Every structure is written in structure tokens, then in C-alpha cells.
Amino acid sequence: MSAGNRDVDVQLDVTLIARWQRGDQRAASELVERHAQALARFAAAQGVREGVEELVQDTFVRAFNSLESFRAESSLRTWLFTILKRLMLDRQRADRRAKSQVELDEGHAVQEFNALDGLVADEAMQRVRQAVDRLSPLQREVFTLRVTEGMAYTEIARVVGSTEGACRVHYHNAMRAVKEYLSDD
Amino acid sequence: MTDCPNGTVRDLLPEYAHGLLEGNEAALVAEQVAACAMCREELALLGQVNEGLTRGAPRVDVAAIVRALPTAATPRLAQTTSRRWVSRHVWQYATAAGLILVAGSGIVWKYEPDGQVTRVADSSHVATTAADVAPSAASMSADEGITFGGGLSDLSVDDLQLLLGQMDSLRTLPSTDPQSVTPVIAINDGGKTL
Incomplete structure (x- = not known):
């Protein structure tokens, strides 16, 4: 695969750093400016409904605090996604602990999810969102990074902590599942 | 919606959609998309999914994020260096103060260029031998001998700076712990020595 445009992007990040x-x-x-919106898109696609901006901000703060140790072995964007994913996992764990404390019922969570889905006005777009939401968490991560960012399998593998081959399989399975869901209409 | 049997092209479609392909690969995919309805459908679906996920994402306030970031690295590095300098010199001044106290109790030592240590004045509390300080003394050059005695408080700031510089070159400092002494007391008690 040609990596010309990608290399230009990576080089620009290195220069800016x-x-x-x-x-x-x-x-x-x-x-x-170059990366914040992509991070927000990824977080939202993984089902984060509140505090997306806070997550993105924390990602940048962490990254900038350790930019001195950034060796550019992967692209800055891949590194940022890796940090964001870790922060999302931390938050999920914290949320789970909090939920078990207040004993929120399942119905409440689903209701909140559907209500916020209404933010996507277009019905067709809502269907697409629903198709993506039905994927397994790992499939959704791989699929989102590939479709919304055009990220290479090697980079995706770094972000999700898997192998290139496994990511390729996850992507194609996800694509099949999305097609099936949308053609059920 | 069915899948095109050309797996290679299908695999490249997301990158093609983002304009990340170049040269032969870009041409190969363009040709296949033009000729294959299934590939066109999949490409259209990719665009739809991308749009759906992008529209569903909240807009982030770039300026607010930038305000939360640390300032540029250069001043931070300078700050760190200056903090290290201060902490290093605090210890040196503390050590110098300790030495002044010891010296104030009446000890006078002279470091000779040949590595020997000569006791110039007596002390009832501290005893040491040339062997104790030989390694550190050996690390000094012939013209770097330090001589100090009596009230070190008489030394000027320049002298103290010189002393600090020379302390840096000492690998160890002479022990100031008193050595154990076995008392030998002779008492003549009516012709018997106890």
C-alpha cells in the first residue's frame, strides 16, 4: 500500500511537535485542530455520550505532557487514539463502579441512549448509527478507525492492542454485519 | 447487498475514500469501482457510514483544549534544570555548613599534594588516619591542596566557592565519626598495677 499522503501527514505532525x-x-x-475532531468522532462512535470534549482534552493534555518521550515510532494520530482508548477504558471502569453503587437499571440506560440518538436528525443516518452500535466493541473500534479515518490495519492494531490480521477480519465481519442490518429494511 | 469477489480492492476502499492511495493502487481501485456495481455500492456505504458517525459526533472547542495544554517544552526544560541546580547547591551549602561546624570545634586538617593527611591541631572528639581519606585525597592534583583551619568563618565567599568546587572532586569525605578507643588506665594501687 502506498503511504505517500500518510507520510506527509506524519511529517507535518513531527514538524509541529x-x-x-x-x-x-x-x-x-x-x-x-488537526486531530481533535477525529478523536471526538471516535469516542462518540464507541458510545460515549457525555464528556466527549473532556476526554479529548485529557487526551491532549496527557500527550503534550509526555511529548518529550514521543519517539514517532507510530504516527502522532495513532498515539493520540491509543491514549484516548485508555482513557475511555478508565472511564468505563469508573462508570461501572458508580453504576453498581447506585444500582441503575438497564431500562434507564437504554432510554438515555435512544434519546440521545435522536440528535442524529436524518433517519438514514440514524440507521447507520444503529448498525454500528450493534457491532461488538472491538469490531466497532476497528470499523470506525478504518471507515472514518482511513487508518491502516497496522495502526489500528496498535490502537486496539491486536494484530493486523485480526483487525482485517474484524473489519470485514463488521462491514458484512452493517450491510445485513441496513438491507433488512 | 453482495460483496465483490475482488478482496484486494474491497480492502483498499476505505483508504481510497479518504484519498490516501497513490499511483498504481489508486488507479487499480478507480478502474474496479468504475466497472463494478458492488464496489460502487460499498464505496457509497462507506461514505454514508462516515457521514453518520461524523454528524453524530459533538464539535469540540479547540481553543479550550489548547488553553488546558502545558506551555511549550523549552521553558519547562529550563525550569527543571534550574530546580536541579538549586537542589544540588543546597546540599553543597549544607555540607559546607557542616564542615564549618566541625572546623569550629577546633580541628585543623591539612591535605598535602602527596595524598597524606597531616593533623595540624588536636581534637578530643575526632580521630582519623591517612588511610581513611587517602582515596579522596588521591583524586586531587598537586596544586589543588586545600588548607583550612581554625575559624573557617574567616573564609571569603570566593574561598568557600573554591572549597565547594574541590569538594565536588572528592569521591569520599573523611569520616567525622569518632573511632572507638580502648582506654588504657594505669592505676598504681600500693605497688599493684590494675
């Missing part, structure tokens, strides 16, 4: 390290705060703005 170097500028920020030399004291140019505008480079930080450019980096956030």
Missing part, C-alpha cells in the same frame, strides 16, 4: 518544543504555542493549536 518540534516547533512546539522550541516554544511556539501556535503549533499546539495546529496539532489540536
Whole structure:
């Protein structure tokens, strides 16, 4: 696979990081601008309904606090997604603990989920969202990164902590499931 | 919706949709998409899913995120370095103060260039031998001998700085712990020595 455009993107990030390290705060703005929306998209696609912006902000704060140790072995974007995924897992664990404390019932959670899904006005778009929501968490992560970011399997494997081959299988299974759900109409 | 049997092209469709392919690969996929209705359908579906997920995502406030970020690395590095410098020198000054206290109790030592230590004045509390300090003394050059005695408080700031610099080159410092002494007391008690 040709990686020309991807390399240009990676190189631009490296240049911006170097500028920020030399004291140019505008480079930080450019980096956030380049990646923040993609991170928010990923978090929302994984079912995060509240505090998406906070998650994205925490991701950047963590990343910038350890940019000195960033070795560019993977692209900055892949690294940011990896941090975000870890933060989402932490939050899920915390939410689960909190839920078991207040004993929220299942119905309440489903109701909240459906109500917020109404934010997607277009019915066709809602169907697409529902098709994606029905995927297993791992399938959904792989599918989202591939479809919304065009991310390569090697990068996806880094983010989700799996292998390139397994990610390819997950993607094609997810695509089949989405097609089946949408053709049921 | 059925799948195109050309798995290679189907696998490249997401990258093609994002314009990430170049050269032969881009041409191969373009050709296949033009000729295959199933590939066109899948490409359209990819666009639909992408749009659905993008529209469903909240907009983030880039400026707010940037405000929360740490400032650029260069000043932070400088701050860290300066903090290290301070902590290092605090210990040096503390050590110097300790030495001044010891010296104030009446000990006078002279480090000779040949690595020997000569006791110049007596002390009833501290005793040490040349062997105790030989390794550190050996690390000093002939013209770096340190001589200090009596009231070190008489030393100027420059002298103290010189002393600190030379302390850096010492691998160990002479022990200031008193050595154990077995008392030998002779008491003549009516012709008998006890």
C-alpha cells in the first residue's frame, strides 16, 4: 500500500511537535485542530455520550505532557487514539463502579441512549448509527478507525492492542454485519 | 447487498475514500469501482457510514483544549534544570555548613599534594588516619591542596566557592565519626598495677 499522503501527514505532525518544543504555542493549536475532531468522532462512535470534549482534552493534555518521550515510532494520530482508548477504558471502569453503587437499571440506560440518538436528525443516518452500535466493541473500534479515518490495519492494531490480521477480519465481519442490518429494511 | 469477489480492492476502499492511495493502487481501485456495481455500492456505504458517525459526533472547542495544554517544552526544560541546580547547591551549602561546624570545634586538617593527611591541631572528639581519606585525597592534583583551619568563618565567599568546587572532586569525605578507643588506665594501687 502506498503511504505517500500518510507520510506527509506524519511529517507535518513531527514538524509541529518540534516547533512546539522550541516554544511556539501556535503549533499546539495546529496539532489540536488537526486531530481533535477525529478523536471526538471516535469516542462518540464507541458510545460515549457525555464528556466527549473532556476526554479529548485529557487526551491532549496527557500527550503534550509526555511529548518529550514521543519517539514517532507510530504516527502522532495513532498515539493520540491509543491514549484516548485508555482513557475511555478508565472511564468505563469508573462508570461501572458508580453504576453498581447506585444500582441503575438497564431500562434507564437504554432510554438515555435512544434519546440521545435522536440528535442524529436524518433517519438514514440514524440507521447507520444503529448498525454500528450493534457491532461488538472491538469490531466497532476497528470499523470506525478504518471507515472514518482511513487508518491502516497496522495502526489500528496498535490502537486496539491486536494484530493486523485480526483487525482485517474484524473489519470485514463488521462491514458484512452493517450491510445485513441496513438491507433488512 | 453482495460483496465483490475482488478482496484486494474491497480492502483498499476505505483508504481510497479518504484519498490516501497513490499511483498504481489508486488507479487499480478507480478502474474496479468504475466497472463494478458492488464496489460502487460499498464505496457509497462507506461514505454514508462516515457521514453518520461524523454528524453524530459533538464539535469540540479547540481553543479550550489548547488553553488546558502545558506551555511549550523549552521553558519547562529550563525550569527543571534550574530546580536541579538549586537542589544540588543546597546540599553543597549544607555540607559546607557542616564542615564549618566541625572546623569550629577546633580541628585543623591539612591535605598535602602527596595524598597524606597531616593533623595540624588536636581534637578530643575526632580521630582519623591517612588511610581513611587517602582515596579522596588521591583524586586531587598537586596544586589543588586545600588548607583550612581554625575559624573557617574567616573564609571569603570566593574561598568557600573554591572549597565547594574541590569538594565536588572528592569521591569520599573523611569520616567525622569518632573511632572507638580502648582506654588504657594505669592505676598504681600500693605497688599493684590494675
